[in-house]
Amino acid sequence: MASSSGAEGASLDDYDSLIATTDVELLKRAWRNEKAAPEILRFEFHLISRVKEQIQLMEETVEEKSSGGNNPLSVSLYQMDLDRTLFLLRSYLRIRIQKIEKYMFHILKTEELWNRLSKDEKDFARTCTGDLNRHLEETVLSKLPENYQSVLKQSVISEEDDMVPEPELDTFVLCRSKEYLTGIQLEDGPADDRSKLFEMEPGVLHFICYKSIKALVESGKIDLL
Amino acid sequence: MYGRTACQLVKEFASGDEGQLVSFNSDLFQQVVAECSQHHLELQSLIRKIQEEGLDIQTARNADHYGALIHHLALVRNKRCLMAYVYNRAETIRNLVWKIGHVLPQEIEEKLCHAEEEHFRKHSTALKSYMSKVLVDLTVDMVPPKDPYIKVRVLDDIGDGILLSDDKTANFACHSMHLLKRTDAEQFISRGQMEELTG
Numbered sequence: 001m002a003s004s005s006g007a008e009g010a011s012l013d014d015y016d017s018l019i020a021t022t023d024v025e026l027l028k029r030a031w032r033n034e035k036a037a038p039e040i041l042r043f044e045f046h047l048i049s050r051v052k053e054q055i056q057l058m059e060e061t062v063e064e065k066s067s068g069g070n071n072p073l074s075v076s077l078y079q080m081d082l083d084r085t086l087f088l089l090r091s092y093l094r095i096r097i098q099k100i101e102k103y104m105f106h107i108l109k110t111e112e113l114w115n116r117l118s119k120d121e122k123d124f125a126r127t128c129t130g131d132l133n134r135h136l137e138e139t140v141l142s143k144l145p146e147n148y149q150s151v152l153k154q155s156v157i158s159e160e161d162d163m164v165p166e167p168e169l170d171t172f173v174l175c176r177s178k179e180y181l182t183g184i185q186l187e188d189g190p191a192d193d194r195s196k197l198f199e200m201e202p203g204v205l206h207f208i209c210y211k212s213i214k215a216l217v218e219s220g221k222i223d224l225l
Numbered sequence: 226m227y228g229r230t231a232c233q234l235v236k237e238f239a240s241g242d243e244g245q246l247v248s249f250n251s252d253l254f255q256q257v258v259a260e261c262s263q264h265h266l267e268l269q270s271l272i273r274k275i276q277e278e279g280l281d282i283q284t285a286r287n288a289d290h291y292g293a294l295i296h297h298l299a300l301v302r303n304k305r306c307l308m309a310y311v312y313n314r315a316e317t318i319r320n321l322v323w324k325i326g327h328v329l330p331q332e333i334e335e336k337l338c339h340a341e342e343e344h345f346r347k348h349s350t351a352l353k354s355y356m357s358k359v360l361v362d363l364t365v366d367m368v369p370p371k372d373p374y375i376k377v378r379v380l381d382d383i384g385d386g387i388l389l390s391d392d393k394t395a396n397f398a399c400h401s402m403h404l405l406k407r408t409d410a411e412q413f414i415s416r417g418q419m420e421e422l423t424g
Binding site for chain 1: 258261262265297300301304305307308311312315316319323338340341343344347348351352354355358359360361362363365366369370372407408
């Protein structure tokens with residue numbers, strides 16, 4: 001009895017881990033992280049190209065089934081599955097594009113962020129920045145005195161770029177760790193609390209400052225919700 | 226007082242509803258630009274005066290220096306206000322592509338200045354070119370799908386012979402109701418030509 005329930009548990013675990021590593025599930029994770037993170041994350045190049053192939057396959061299946069005079073219910077189930085995957089893909093790409101729209105100057109001049117974009121996103125960011133630059137120049141900057149015409153600086157005497165909107169990394173996010181993590185340095189709170197290291201149990205929800213777990217999100221150890 | 230006009234300009238934008246635009250206030254805008262030129266003239270004349278008195282511009286700390294500083298700071302502040310006005314309007318305008326698509330209705334277009342219309346067009350082109358490269362249309366599917374089909378009522382006479390994605394055509398006469406694929410219906414809904422019937 002005990003052994004059979006143990007085997008059942010194991011097979012359930014297997015099933016869970018199998019489900020958790022399908023590409024759609026991975027895409028869902030990437031999508032959730034991207035949605036919750038204040039800054040743009042690394043583009044999941046391999047995952048996205050695999051998902052695109054699968055969508056094409058699914059489209060062919062739906063086509064085949066619907067022309068083959070199959071049960072309309074099963075066709076509509078396939079269609080629904082396809083629609084959901086398509087939504088995830090679209091939403092993922094859309095969130096990234098909207099982040100680029102919002103912080104284009106910052107992304108363009110920060111090499112680390114720039115390297116996270118896909119080739120097409122880079123093209124888009126370049127065109128966009130050019131367009132916005134031209135727009136600002138035409139409406140405002142060309143009418144200002146010579147020393148005040150930079151998009152990135154308030155005037156020529158500013159030493160660094162002080163007119164570039166940046167994402168707010170101090171915001172709080174909901175997250176969950178997959179494994180036991182320790183030694184997380186908190187970046188907020190009273191100064192004497194900051195020296196204490198924070199630990200995370202797997203599967204426990206935390207509401208935490210994004211800056212403190214930024215590196216762990218990037219390395220995939222923590223998922224955002 | 227210096228900077229008051231610029232502040233009005235920013236307030237005008239900030240007091241509007243988010244995502245809504247009012248007409249580009251070119252009158253106020255020109256006033257701020259003129260104020261900037263005035264500041265610059267006075268700034269230059271003060272600097273000239275310091276130089277004529279034989280003082281070093283880097284180290285002189287007399288009344289003229291602080292006067293020049295005030296003009297410089299007022300100018301920088303005006304620039305920030307002008308930029309904030311145009312930049313935030315541009316952001317709202319870019320978001321229109323997501324909300325209502327690539328063609329602006331007349332009543333919104335009237336509120337934009339010429340450069341802003343141009344910016345909208347350019348941005349819409351950039352977005353289209355990105356979507357054609359990744360082969361995914363990002364402007365549909367804005368909400369997670371529940372059912373592949375939705376019930377809609379036509380609010381506007383769209384006409385017949387509209388080609389749907391399953392190669393059938395439909396007649397969308399005004400007030401008629403249809404069961405459509407969500408991806409087909411979404412473009413009409415965002416333009417206000419159809420409404421989704423729920424429940």
